[in-house]
Amino acid sequence: MKYGPAVRRRKLGSELRALRVKAGLTSGEAARLVGWHQSKVSRIETGRSGVKPSDVLLLLDAFDTQDPQLRELVVALAGAEDAGGHHWWHAYRGLLPPSYRDFISLESQACQIRTLETSVVPGLLQTPEYARAVTRSVLDGMSERHIEALVEVRLARQSVLQADPPLQLSVVLDEAVLRRDVGGPGVRQRQLAHLAEAAEMSHVRIQVLPFSAGGHIGLTGPFVVFSFPNTTDLDVVVLDHLTSSLYLERKEDLKAYTDAFDALALHALSPEKSLEFITQVAGWTRTPTPRRAPVTREEAP
The missing domain is CATH 1.10.260.40 (lambda repressor-like DNA-binding domains)
Incomplete structure (x- = not known):
């Protein structure tokens, strides 16, 4: 591979x-x-x-x-800096490694993303302060200027959820993601509130895999499956490691990870029960509201 x-x-x-x-x-x-x-x-x-x-x-x-x-x-897919014109992430080319620019490029073109996260909230759903805390933890010793630039990148990536049509995002979160104290209690609480709000968007599906589910195939680690419009031949799985990312595109790999995600989603709590679980972990109650319709590009701030 x-x-x-x-x-x-x-x-x-x-x-x-x-x-x-x-x-x-x-x-x-x-x-x-x-x-x-x-x-x-x-x-x-x-x-x-x-x-x-x-x-x-x-x-x-x-x-x-x-x-x-x-x-x-x-x-x-040519992967060059001027591929398809100038994109927002090109302004950060001196800061972002090629593998991360590749990831953002794929993310910006995808119509659907399915992701399993076992440690932290996915970047597309992070609050600024949570993103800052995660970046500091992972890149210990990096200057504040670089940390802030990386946080800007992470927040800019979230625009795919406000596009028209928006990215369809399906997430399975291990319970550990909700309970890990990243950035302190206040940061964690606000991140949980943000997750609860995102879960009400019609194009975002969040499911929690509780500890009570026991052992599961996701214990091998997090992964992301990108799906694209027009052709499934361009679909790809991304596995993140400490210093690099691994891209898998063989049909058998794609099937294995797609099947794994489907199995995890089957064993996880339903989106409705997951929202209740998130509020329970946060320690507060809230009145359920209908899942919101996607925000169009014109309506986005």
Whole structure:
């Protein structure tokens, strides 16, 4: 299993090959249309060679691929700084490692994310002070300026939940996430309140896996499954480690982790019971309210 860039090259090559075949072109014909040697097209399609976003656009034009969402997603897989245009995270390129920029790029393009978290609240649902406390704990010794910049990045990522249409986010949280005292009691309480509010959004599904569930497949560690519009061939699983991220895109890996998430969701509390559990752990009561409709881009502050 290889890390992000190699996975992205293979997935990009696979998608470009499928689009070429759909267009009824041989690799040689595609090469002639864009003025390349046939061997360059072959290296790109097999993932042996990287490719600039501008070259990907040439190929997409040659294949007469018009779908703007699909074009943006395929170009983004090139992984370059100018992929698909300037994005907000490019302003932090000197601070963020390539694997994190890859993660944000995938997150911004995904239509659905399923994630298991066993230690901390997912970044998309963190409050600023909770995010600050987590960052300080993980990156001990980093300057306050860098910590604040990383917190800004984490909060900016949350805009996907306010897009139109919004990202569909499904989260299974181990009970330990709710009980871990990150940043002190006040920070934890406000984070729990934020989770409860997020749980009422129609496109956010939060389920708690209580300690009473006993041993489960999620004990092997947290993971994220990205799903994309138009094609499942671009779906990918991300496993985070201390110094790097592991990207899995083989169909058998995707099935294994998707099945694992479904099994965890089945054993976890329902979203309604999970909301009750969160309020119970927080030690306060609240009146249930209907799950809120997604916030459109126009309505977002």
